[in-house]
């Protein structure tokens with residue numbers, strides 16, 4: 403396989419943990435139901451490719467996200483894999499479902515904007531934080547790791563640009579609830595590197611440890627890698643990505659695919675940043691998944707490393 407020449411940029415972290423969201427964020431917007439066995443195989447293949455955190459599914463209302471309505475069926479099929487398997491839980495009902503199956507990592511998901519909080523959770527921002535409070539408290543009491551996603555950190559399709567202080571307020575609230583880590587979401591992919599740097603500087607300037615902050619970029623305007631590099635330059639070591647560039651939120655107008663894990667691994671490899679991911683196996687997984695979804699992967703790296711991929715679809 404072709405690999406990039408390794409030329410580091412001084413000051414970047416030596417290692418990055420990729421939080422793989424393909425089976426959850428990647429698939430949640432797919433209209434045709436993906437069979438549970440295919441989803442389980444997807445998670446297994448990602449683990450075998452060296453990803454150590456694979457977000458498996460969501461315990462949300464099944465009518466809100468029909469694609470993930472098989473969470474109860476799926477989770478036991480992957481639970482024994484030797485990787486972290488976070489799942490999304492919006493409320494106590496979701497937490498009960500996840501804990502009943504032995505989930506050890508959960509994620510709540512807030513919004514920096516009122517419009518998206520309403521569209522995604524049927525709540526105001528503060529009502530959703532109140533909904534998460536007992537979820538986080540009970541999860542922590544059970545020794546379960548809690549991630550706090552924050553959507554619309556840069557721009558919102560209904561409200562436009564989102565001011566940094568608004569984002570910081572909800573970040574603080576999630577940490578005050580007891581979340582172990584944050585994931586800053588550019589849900590509709592409008593961020594640019596200066597904006598990413600400004601938000602991270604404001605957060606760390608207010609005492610939020612950079613180790614507790616992950617980034618979650620969508621690639622709508624082709625900025626996801628540039629934004630990731632800006633975040634790495636500020637010390638971020640957790641980066642969300644989706645195999646093959648699958649993804650998008652059904653409740654956010656204009657949301658497109660996530661940063662492709664392959665594109666991220668290619669860049670990090672060139673920078674000499676360790677990820678533990680076998681790019682060959684990852685590309686093969688995305689080509690396999692694309693065949694199930696019946697369309698080629700949008701990832702540039704998948705296309706470049708699997709030149710017949712387009713003709714095969």
Ligand SMILES: CC(C)(COP(=O)([O-])OP(=O)([O-])OC[C@H]1O[C@@H](n2cnc3c(N)ncnc32)[C@H](O)[C@@H]1OP(=O)([O-])[O-])[C@@H](O)C(=O)NCCC(=O)NCCSC(=O)C[C@@](C)(O)CC(=O)[O-]
Pocket residue numbers: 427430460461462463464466467490492493495496497499511522523524551552553554587588589618650651652653
């Ligand atoms: C939060 C709710 C449930 C509120 O939806 P609601 O309609 O307000 O629900 P409710 O609390 O009024 O409850 C109504 C009924 O739903 C049931 N119910 C309630 N909760 C559950 C549950 N967990 N599992 C199963 N059933 C549930 C509940 O038991 C009740 O049943 P009834 O008593 O009437 O028979 C709904 O809005 C929802 O499920 N939203 C999920 C939306 C979602 O999954 N969005 C995608 C993930 S976020 C994302 O993609 C962004 C991210 C994370 O990737 C980062 C980024 O890119 O920005």
